[in-house]
Amino acid sequence: MAMRQQILSSPETLSDLAWAAEQRFADAQNLLDGARFTGAVYFLGLSVEIWLKLACFRFLGATLASPVHAQLGPARAWMRVHAPMTGHESYHSLLFWTEYLIRRRLASARPLSTNLAGELRHHVANRLFADWLIDLRYRFASVSEGLATRVYNDALWVRHSWPSLWR
Amino acid sequence: MPVREYKPGRTAQYDELVRELAAEWAQSRGSEPVIYEERDRQGKLMHVYVVWSRWHDVDRAQRSEIIMDAAQKRLPESEWLNITIAMGLEPDEARHLGLGQ
Numbered sequence: 508m509a510m511r512q513q514i515l516s517s518p519e520t521l522s523d524l525a526w527a528a529e530q531r532f533a534d535a536q537n538l539l540d541g542a543r544f545t546g547a548v549y550f551l552g553l554s555v556e557i558w559l560k561l562a563c564f565r566f567l568g569a570t571l572a573s574p575v576h577a578q579l580g581p582a583r584a585w586m587r588v589h590a591p592m593t594g595h596e597s598y599h600s601l602l603f604w605t606e607y608l609i610r611r612r613l614a615s616a617r618p619l620s621t622n623l624a625g626e627l628r629h630h631v632a633n634r635l636f637a638d639w640l641i642d643l644r645y646r647f648a649s650v651s652e653g654l655a656t657r658v659y660n661d662a663l664w665v666r667h668s669w670p671s672l673w674r
Numbered sequence: 675m676p677v678r679e680y681k682p683g684r685t686a687q688y689d690e691l692v693r694e695l696a697a698e699w700a701q702s703r704g705s706e707p708v709i710y711e712e713r714d715r716q717g718k719l720m721h722v723y724v725v726w727s728r729w730h731d732v733d734r735a736q737r738s739e740i741i742m743d744a745a746q747k748r749l750p751e752s753e754w755l756n757i758t759i760a761m762g763l764e765p766d767e768a769r770h771l772g773l774g775q
Contacts, residue, residue, distance in 0.1 A: 518734060567758040568720070577761035580738030584746060585755055598735065 521564055522571040528557035532666060535659070544655035545648050551662040552601070552639030555631065558669040559604035566612060566673035582607055589614070599641035605631045608672060623671060630661040688740060691728060695744035706765075710773065719749070721759040725768040737762025 508516075535550035564578050579598050586593060586603065589610050595603040605627060612618050619627065638658050698707055707726035714720050722741055729737050741760035745753075768774060 564758075569758070573759065574734075574761055576734035577738050577759045579735045580740075580742040580760045581757045583739060584742040584757075588751075588755065 518574040518576060520571065521561060521569055521573050521575065524557050524561055524575060525571065528554045528561070528666075531557070532662065535662070539655060539659060542652070544650040544652055545643070547655050548639060548650050548658045549643045551658050552635065552641075552643070555601060555635055555639070555662050555665045556599055556604065556641075558665050559601065559608065559631070559672075560598075562669045562672035563604055563608045563611065566608065566615075585611070596641060600636075601631050601639065602636045605636070619672065623668070626664065626668070627672065630664045634658075635661050635665075687731075688736070691732070691740045692743045692747070694728075695724065695726075695740060696747040699744060699748040708774065718756050719753050720756065722757055722761070723768070723773055724760075724762050725765055725773065726762065727765060729762045729764050732762065734762070 531550045532554040535547045535554065538544075538547035538550065560575070563582065564573065564575070567578070569578060582598075582603075583595055586595065586607055590606050593603050593606050594600060609619060609624055609627070618624070635658065638654065638661075695707060695709075697703070699709060707724050707728070710723040710725070711719055712721035712723070722745065724737075724741050732740070738760045741762055742754065742757065745757060745760070763771065763773065
């Protein structure tokens with residue numbers, strides 16, 4: 508089956524997302540090893556975006572079989588009321604998913620611990636959000652090894668922490 | 675001549691689908707769209723599935739947005755803000771998932 512048909516034939520699920528995040532992260536590691544820093548940062552950002560979505564949706568009760576697209580409209584509607592200034596950037600904004608997670612947990616009377624919320628803001632809202640956006644895919648960009656390493660370390664924190672972000 | 679900001683809105687089709695779905699939510703008028711509401715143990719609305727042939731040209735994320743915009747027009751805030759899954763399905767897709775059988 509052709510790739511397009513394969514992907515469009517069924518709605519993507521949280522399980523698909525989880526596998527994709529690991530695949531993108533492994534691709535990023537290979538690119539880092541080959542000193543392809545811009546590509547590495549692009550894939551690291553995608554991984555982080557996916558892990559944040561997984562944390563949000565799992566916190567709200569989604570299972571690994573739950574469809575992803577069906578949860579985007581509710582996220583947008585909820586954030587339009589609770590954080591109207593935070594744009595979703597076609598649902599790719601790392602800041603949008605960070606705020607959504609923190610605020611939904613707070614609204615559900617199950618807030619993140621101060622420590623975890625602080626680390627999440629530090630690694631994602633303060634750093635990764637500034638260092639990555641989806642538009643990188645259409646731009647020529649020059650990324651230094653230092654920046655790529657920092658993005659890698661921030662992404663590594665998200666990779667290790669996302670299960671704690673929804674439990 | 676004054677310069678005014680132009681902000682392109684949603685497509686006419688988007689607005690029309692929101693209007694029609696909201697109207698159906700208020701009062702069922704035909705065989706479609708079919709709206710399935712799933713509630714939790716406390717009776718809170720959690721998931722909404724809308725089966726509709728008119729989803730054909732609408733991508734999956736936008737279907738979810740249209741359902742939420744229609745819900746916002748028809749349901750109290752305490753209800754629609756609680757929705758976590760809003761899924762639009764064409765009749766064939768719904769049958770494939772076993773919805774409504």
